[in-house]
Amino acid sequence: MDLQRFERNKQLAQSLKGGVIMDVTNPEQAKIAEAAGAVAVMALERVPSDIRKQGGVARMSDPKMIKGIQEAVSIPVMAKARIGHIAEAQILEALGIDYIDESEVLTPADDAYHLNKFDFKVPFVCGARNIGEALRRIGEGASMIRTKGEAGTGNVVEAVRHMRTVMADIRRLQNMPAEELMTFAKDNGAPYDLVVEVAKTGKLPVVNFAAGGIATPADAALMMQLGSEGIFVGSGIFKSSNPEKMARAIVKATAYYNDPDVLAEVSEGLGEAMRGIELSEIAPEDRMAQRGW
Amino acid sequence: MKPVTIGVLSYQGTVIEHIKALSQLEGVTPMEVKTLPALQEVDGLILPGGESTTIAKLLNIFGLMEPLRQRILDGMPVWGTCAGEILLAGEILGEQPHLGVMDFAVRRNAYGRQIDSFTQYAPIQGISETPVELVFIRAPWIESVGEKAQVICRVNGHAVAARQDNMLATSFHPEFTRDLTVHRWFARQVEQHKYQ
Numbered sequence: 001m002d003l004q005r006f007e008r009n010k011q012l013a014q015s016l017k018g019g020v021i022m023d024v025t026n027p028e029q030a031k032i033a034e035a036a037g038a039v040a041v042m043a044l045e046r047v048p049s050d051i052r053k054q055g056g057v058a059r060m061s062d063p064k065m066i067k068g069i070q071e072a073v074s075i076p077v078m079a080k081a082r083i084g085h086i087a088e089a090q091i092l093e094a095l096g097i098d099y100i101d102e103s104e105v106l107t108p109a110d111d112a113y114h115l116n117k118f119d120f121k122v123p124f125v126c127g128a129r130n131i132g133e134a135l136r137r138i139g140e141g142a143s144m145i146r147t148k149g150e151a152g153t154g155n156v157v158e159a160v161r162h163m164r165t166v167m168a169d170i171r172r173l174q175n176m177p178a179e180e181l182m183t184f185a186k187d188n189g190a191p192y193d194l195v196v197e198v199a200k201t202g203k204l205p206v207v208n209f210a211a212g213g214i215a216t217p218a219d220a221a222l223m224m225q226l227g228s229e230g231i232f233v234g235s236g237i238f239k240s241s242n243p244e245k246m247a248r249a250i251v252k253a254t255a256y257y258n259d260p261d262v263l264a265e266v267s268e269g270l271g272e273a274m275r276g277i278e279l280s281e282i283a284p285e286d287r288m289a290q291r292g293w
Numbered sequence: 294m295k296p297v298t299i300g301v302l303s304y305q306g307t308v309i310e311h312i313k314a315l316s317q318l319e320g321v322t323p324m325e326v327k328t329l330p331a332l333q334e335v336d337g338l339i340l341p342g343g344e345s346t347t348i349a350k351l352l353n354i355f356g357l358m359e360p361l362r363q364r365i366l367d368g369m370p371v372w373g374t375c376a377g378e379i380l381l382a383g384e385i386l387g388e389q390p391h392l393g394v395m396d397f398a399v400r401r402n403a404y405g406r407q408i409d410s411f412t413q414y415a416p417i418q419g420i421s422e423t424p425v426e427l428v429f430i431r432a433p434w435i436e437s438v439g440e441k442a443q444v445i446c447r448v449n450g451h452a453v454a455a456r457q458d459n460m461l462a463t464s465f466h467p468e469f470t471r472d473l474t475v476h477r478w479f480a481r482q483v484e485q486h487k488y489q
């Protein structure tokens with residue numbers, strides 16, 4: 001990935017701003033997502049809540065299933081590769097996927113290193129819990145960041161924590177005198193040049209979406225109000241009792257996140273949201289957000 | 294320049310990029326537009342880059358599609374970039390048109406997938422004789438053009454910008470570059486229309 005391509009990859013993420021990216025497991029779901037107004041779909045074999053329930057090793061999806069989804073819709077198609085799995089990412093690039101999510105939702109393939117995303121032409125989105133993690137991923141070539149949250153729980157609390165942490169770090173950096181930036185970089189394990197850039201601009205160098213536990217239109221609006229630039233919904237749509245209606249409602253709530261009248265209207269009569277999990281019920285070693293280095 | 298208010302349809306997409314570009318122009322007050330009162334207030338409107346299906350969906354759901362079409366037909370200057378070009382097109386290959394106000398047919402994702410996105414330099418007839426930076430992100434092109442519209446930019450043999458009366462459509466995203474040429478040109482069109 002040369003610098004010009006890195007720019008264009010960041011720009012695709014910019015065009016997705018204010019939109020909702022939905023997890024889909026087959027072409028029918030992809031069409032429902034597109035018809036509901038999704039800006040992109042994430043093709044995967046099992047949504048995170050099923051991965052959590054069924055256990056086992058979660059890997060990249062079958063290329064045949066990904067191709068089926070690519071043929072079904074005209075919006076961008078994303079897919080997940082395991083953390084550090086160079087070959088899975090190469091396969092997804094060969095399929096002409098529009099964005100690769102190097103995702104903690106899948107079982108990591110490497111327990112020390114992430115992908116060098118500059119080795120690829122295709123853009124990458126990566127999860128982050130704090131600014132150090134976000135800037136390490138960008139330093140490796142990610143052109144889009146999302147909060148990790150805690151995928152498959154339908155519980156927004158971790159996404160809120162991660163978004164608030166990143167935003168607080170940015171505000172702190174903006175007020176920091178130049179001589180403190182190097183120590184900040186050291187303490188947070190972040191590339192120094194990117195720390196300097198954030199301190200100067202007051203924002204991450206790439207688009208930052210919210211993900212991991214968003215289950216209702218109100219959750220989406222909350223994340224947007226906290227500074228998120230768009231929304232990933234995983235299990236929240238196709239694990240609800242009325243996916244079409246839920247999908248449309250989350251799209252509307254994301255676009256009108258600061259209009260309570262619209263939010264009240266779209267939240268009405270959606271049926272049951274996905275059944276959530278209280279975070280204390282999940283053992284620390286089972287938390288997906290812990291994956292990533 | 295005399296004062297004008299230029300709106301950016303702000304459901305989704307490259308809204309902030311357009312607002313930032315507009316805010317660098319003297320006399321221009323940029324404004325986000327996603328309600329009817331806001332739409333009635335602006336002197337001109339930009340339809341940003343993004344996903345045209347998403348933006349069209351929201352225009353329909355929130356009842357802005359018809360009022361917007363009417364304002365355009367009444368002469369309000371409008372400029373669509375990428376997804377915005379698709380919204381303006383009279384025909385979309387394989388799909389129903391949205392605003393359908395410009396006399397050309399557009400092909401979505403004409404260049405392929407993200408890996409095929411690219412940057413080029415070319416002049417834009419009537420706007421800039423010197424080549425300007427053109428950024429194409431999963432871009433559409435203009436497949437064929439009717440009598441009322443005029444192609445004003447070509448790249449690699451494909452039409453990528455067109456004008457028709459008060460309307461401008463570009464397959465590329467000037468809002469992603471530092472070059473304000475097209476924004477400045479559009480602001481002048483808005484000024485002329487307002488103070489004619």
